[in-house]
Amino acid sequence: MLKALIFDMDGVLVDSMPFHAAAWKKAFLDMGMEIQDRDIYAIEGSNPRTGLPLLIRKARREPDAYDFETITSIYRQEFKRIFELKAFDGMKECLEVLKTRFLLSVVSGSDRSIVYGIVDRLFPGIFDTVVTGDDITNSKPHPDPFLKAVKLLKVRREECVIIENAILGVEAAKKAEIYCIGVPTYVEPWQLDRADLVVGDHKKLMEHLLSLEPALRFRI
Structure with missing residues (x-):
């Protein structure tokens, strides 16, 4: 589930x-x-x-x-x-809906001060856990950041989906054996081909996420 x-x-x-x-x-x-x-x-x-x-x-x-x-x-x-702080259009509203259905986490390689500064300003009260680059020793492409999030969320890997836009992030997700959705924000789609699903852009990403139901099961 x-x-x-x-x-x-x-x-x-x-x-x-x-x-x-x-x-x-x-x-x-x-x-x-x-x-x-x-x-x-x-x-x-x-x-x-x-x-x-x-x-x-x-x-x-x-x-x-x-x-x-x-x-x-x-x-x-x-x-x-x-830095000019800007969320992708519709992302905050999408997350607010998703929060009613799922546990939500952020996993970033950026400094703790940068991550919390962004999350607290743009997405206050949305995320159940936050993992930053300061919280782990081995960063992406190691699976450790995602495995730490799984542990903090108190769920199993097969009960999670990771959303990534980076080559190293997708690699980390697959090493963690967690289903991964890739969105090619700054790279070519083929560069994320290790993801289980690659969506074309953020509009398609949000449409897909909003279609997910808690009862869905994913095979790795």
Whole structure:
């Protein structure tokens, strides 16, 4: 029986990844490196501990030569400066309906302060649990963030559905052995082909979610 829906935040609930990308690019430029939007989108869902080494190597540099905390501090300051808070159209109303049927959770690789700042402002009282990048050691594509949400929700994996827009997020969902719906917000649909279902856009995503009933069963 379907009991819980687990949402990624950036790119699923809020249109925030362009701001994350711009902030990371600024931080890297300040450190004498250049990275591309596509490189940032490819590691969406990871936290700085695991994502920064990948980005630094994309810039053809060695991670050991850089202080991660300095880069992350520049990114945080720039993100807070430029970020424009905006949920995807209809998402808040969709979640309000879904909350009457299911337990709801957010799982994000972003910092705790960023995640709670967004959730508290846009979706107050909606989510039963929130898991941030600060709450786990192994970020996406490891299954740990989603498994932590399952544990906090006090449900079984087969009673959950994950909604993801990121390549690493879909990989994490499948490693957790949880049914996954992919929405290709910033990547091509084929890049999410490991998901159990890929919907074309947010309008189709919300239509599908609102059609779900608690009695549905999903096979992994």
